[in-house]
Amino acid sequence: MTRRxxxxxxxxxxPEATVARLPVYLRALHSLQDRGIATxxxxxxxxxxxxxxxxxxxxxxxxxxxxxxxxxxxxxxxIYQISRELGLTQDWVVAxxxxxxxxxxxxxxxxxxxxxxxxxxxxxADPRLVGERIAGIDVEHIDRLETVIAEHGVxxxxxxxxxVAAQEVCDRVVASGVTSVLNFAPIVLSVPDGVxxxxxxxxxxLQILAFHxxxxxxxxxxxxxxxxxxxxxxx
Amino acid sequence: MTRRxxxxxxxxxxPEATVARLPVYLRALHSLQDRGIATxxxxxxxxxxxxxxxxxxxxxxxxxxxxxxxxxxxxxxxIYQISRELGLTQDWVVAxxxxxxxxxxxxxxxxxxxxxxxxxxxxxADPRLVGERIAGIDVEHIDRLETVIAEHGVxxxxxxxxxVAAQEVCDRVVASGVTSVLNFAPIVLSVPDGVxxxxxxxxxxLQILAFHxxxxxxxxxxxxxxxxxxxxxxx
DNA sequence: TACTGTGAAAGAATTCACAGCA
DNA sequence: TGCTGTGAATTCTTTCACAGTA
Numbered sequence: 064m065t066r067r068x069x070x071x072x073x074x075x076x077x078p079e080a081t082v083a084r085l086p087v088y089l090r091a092l093h094s095l096q097d098r099g100i101a102t103x104x105x106x107x108x109x110x111x112x113x114x115x116x117x118x119x120x121x122x123x124x125x126x127x128x129x130x131x132x133x134x135x136x137x138x139x140x141x142i143y144q145i146s147r148e149l150g151l152t153q154d155w156v157v158a159x160x161x162x163x164x165x166x167x168x169x170x171x172x173x174x175x176x177x178x179x180x181x182x183x184x185x186x187x188a189d190p191r192l193v194g195e196r197i198a199g200i201d202v203e204h205i206d207r208l209e210t211v212i213a214e215h216g217v218x219x220x221x222x223x224x225x226x227v228a229a230q231e232v233c234d235r236v237v238a239s240g241v242t243s244v245l246n247f248a249p250i251v252l253s254v255p256d257g258v259x260x261x262x263x264x265x266x267x268x269l270q271i272l273a274f275h276x277x278x279x280x281x282x283x284x285x286x287x288x289x290x291x292x293x294x295x296x297x298x
Numbered sequence: 299m300t301r302r303x304x305x306x307x308x309x310x311x312x313p314e315a316t317v318a319r320l321p322v323y324l325r326a327l328h329s330l331q332d333r334g335i336a337t338x339x340x341x342x343x344x345x346x347x348x349x350x351x352x353x354x355x356x357x358x359x360x361x362x363x364x365x366x367x368x369x370x371x372x373x374x375x376x377i378y379q380i381s382r383e384l385g386l387t388q389d390w391v392v393a394x395x396x397x398x399x400x401x402x403x404x405x406x407x408x409x410x411x412x413x414x415x416x417x418x419x420x421x422x423a424d425p426r427l428v429g430e431r432i433a434g435i436d437v438e439h440i441d442r443l444e445t446v447i448a449e450h451g452v453x454x455x456x457x458x459x460x461x462v463a464a465q466e467v468c469d470r471v472v473a474s475g476v477t478s479v480l481n482f483a484p485i486v487l488s489v490p491d492g493v494x495x496x497x498x499x500x501x502x503x504l505q506i507l508a509f510h511x512x513x514x515x516x517x518x519x520x521x522x523x524x525x526x527x528x529x530x531x532x533x
Numbered sequence: 534t535a536c537t538g539t540g541a542a543a544g545a546a547t548t549c550a551c552a553g554c555a
Numbered sequence: 556t557g558c559t560g561t562g563a564a565t566t567c568t569t570t571c572a573c574a575g576t577a
Binding site: 078079115117133134 | 545
């Protein structure tokens, strides 16, 4: 794995913050491409992605030198390079566990099937849902989890179950060799080293918004609130 | 707004990274409370929240000194203090725009109605959905957006529409005075200063997972891939 | 004694500002 | 000339390690 070549690039060390923004750039680039734009400056692309141009250039510099001074970036080429860096030039097989409203929303999500991700399986514990066809896939019973993961070569598991079931499901997918988990259940999953978990959590996002909203309005009150606590506790 | 009192606390300056973790601590604390635990050490709480204890203590120190040396934190009191800091001791009125599977999932989300958030309205552009009752609320037509925001005093708008509609919906809610937006549409919203937007994006999360998954497997290949690009472009 | 709270050190991420190149 | 790519400066975040205290 040390076969290197001419291209000078920071050896396998893209900052996490940069990785998190690459998908945003990619989306902006696709949108430019759809509008027939072939070349874009860092200033324009940054605006489309909602960041400042210095940050964008620094981020892209971690991938290599894919721009042209005095001109900008070629949209198609940059799409390819970012896709490659993110691993989207290969297909990742995804299984969704939990087919409530959220699971359905995820299954039906378009951008999913399109670039780099193949939804292979939908699983649920509720026997009444088994056999139902959603987004072209038959829902299977959770009992088949291990079999399905092995047969399809699932590498990313999306957990969209109720909170109480999430840890057990997680343990099972991890035991089956899955090392990437996207968790929608409102619970902190514990996993062994080497397994990546990302969490998407509506209520956390709302709470962060509430914090800022409150701040705009003047912040939490002082001693008055201290009194309210005493009352609240004594109810 | 400069009436201060004894409690020494960094004057209105809680780091953003800390704010983003407070909801996680809060959830962990509620879970401890449900299990009848009255007191917790930074070590235990940190484990439950999936962070290390130094970080937890530093985070909490930004709110004030709510622990007891040699003992730990009183669960109930800490819940109250964090809730207050996040602005959850008051109710925030939320409207969801877009009632597809995702909107339904959000509407049905339990933790929502419970702590600090009141779902006041569901809106959709599709006349066939108008009048349908979801989670106890009648879906209204998007034409009524401005009226609904004013009447209910909506302060947080959740955008769960298709991407093409999202910016227009966003413009309208902002024009109606909403300054906090939670966006589920896969698009960068542009808003004036003073408006907070948070984004939840499935495909970005998947892409970040794919990056790490690829890394585990050995990273993007070198010159071989460079050739593949040429072929891909020439299709 | 067993914990919290916090300065100080280390590490990451962002921004500045400009050299260098097409 | 007009842009990218990047060192250097700055700011933010995490971690260390221990003084202080119930």
